[in-house]
Amino acid sequence: MGIERTLASGSASRLEKAGRRLWYHWPLLAVLVGILLFWIFMIEWRDFHPIVLPPPASVVEALIENRVEYVEAGFVTFYEMILGFMAGGLLGFSSAIGIFYSPFLRRSLYPLLLGFRIVPKVAFVPLFLVWFGIGVGVKVALASFAIFFLILIQTGLGLAGVDPALVELGRSLRMSEFALLRRIRLPAALPAIMVGVKLGITYALTNVVVAEMVVATEGLGFLVVEARSFIKTHEMIAAIFVVAIIGLVVFAVGLWVERKTVFWYMESDT
């Protein structure tokens, strides 16, 4: 299937190529349409109250009606996410470098890192709530905290996986330790770090949204919880949909960033 496609698409026009891509995805479109039909069917068949399962029409209506609110909340969520990502990322990155050069730290922190990584970051929300109060601080803190570990581990992995031959080459050229770090170790570690960045952006968004759901004041997560407290299920589904779209966009951005920075590194499954 793949080979025919490649051979056939050689001389096709752009329109033909676009059409072919659409055609390739027909099962997906069919499933999406099917889900929509199933949705409507469930309402007809079981006669659900609109509070339990609102008709698609009302969800679309809610989307259009509240679009300004979604954009505003989206900005807040996005802003918190970016802040958290940068703070956590920088801290994680520098800590990883520090740990790399200290075998004691490396050995002692390894099990602790694991333990902290497996603890759901949600559990820290109440703690951060006490420390940072209600507001942007909590969410940024949670996102930074989560990203910190991810970037730390990824940078550590990258640095540990540097080809020793490269390091030896650098040493034979009498490079200083700093130059070694800058010109050999870090670039070699870049693919692993970029994986962390790609996953981190999504992870930051998830944590920010979760924090917003618990500390309900503003942001998209808050909109979901707010709609629930007003028992406006159609608005809740609409808000969920907006979050989903943003999640996809954020992931696409992460993928793009990764591709742009490590285009020289062939990853087989991206």
Next chain:
Amino acid sequence: MTSQVSEAATEAVAPAPSSRTGRIRRFVDPIVFAIFFVLAWQGFIWVTGFHSVVLPPPSKVWGVLWNQGDFLVGNMLDTAVTIAWGFFLGGVMGFVSGVLINHFEAVKRAIHPILVSLYVIPKAVFIPLLILWWGVGFEYKLLVTVLLAFFPVTENTITGLNGVEQEMVELTRSLRGSNWFGFRKVSLPFALPFVLAGLRIALTESFIGGVLSEVLVPGSAGIGSRIVEAAAFSNTEFIIASIMVIASFGIVSYFLFLWLERRLTFWV
């Protein structure tokens, strides 16, 4: 794409030492660091004078662990039931889905993009919807945990099965005359490391699912609800103690799984 890299990372960062001193130090160093950390913690409080509500001293946290230990562990076990079931069900469903997606091209084109999208978006947003439809009992928590644990297994199963060399599978198929044999003897063993890595990620996700579902429903069984309730009373030492309990359970289960993984894939 959302690869299994980050999980393998922690092993690479601190590789198993070969020398005897190295092995002793591997045990001793964390303990030394922990002692140092507790002292620094106490010193930090002494220097900054934070009120005990903001940052409780180690003694208070220890007090909670000592006095309310069984309460903490009891709740943690409640959560652990949810986590275990969610992990098991999510893992099985994830594996089966991965196999099906990999095997049927139409299914892959239809379902895989949806699954990837769901993997990437914050799944926590679905929780209020799930609460609406399934209430606040064990069923709902199980659903949340399965939802979170399911995707890493699926993704990794697909990646693992994809990597199998087609020639090998076809050779075995031609020798035996059945697809199933090729699958069992070639594809599965090859994919096993990937599947297990995916399950390891799913373990972490199950923890998140279990605790998250409780945090959003204060008043139900499980340690997540207890944490949220403690927050309402600004019982910070309880929160920190609970986090430690969760961390201990997490570390133990993670290393258990790692051991299991190594036993099963000794040939890699």
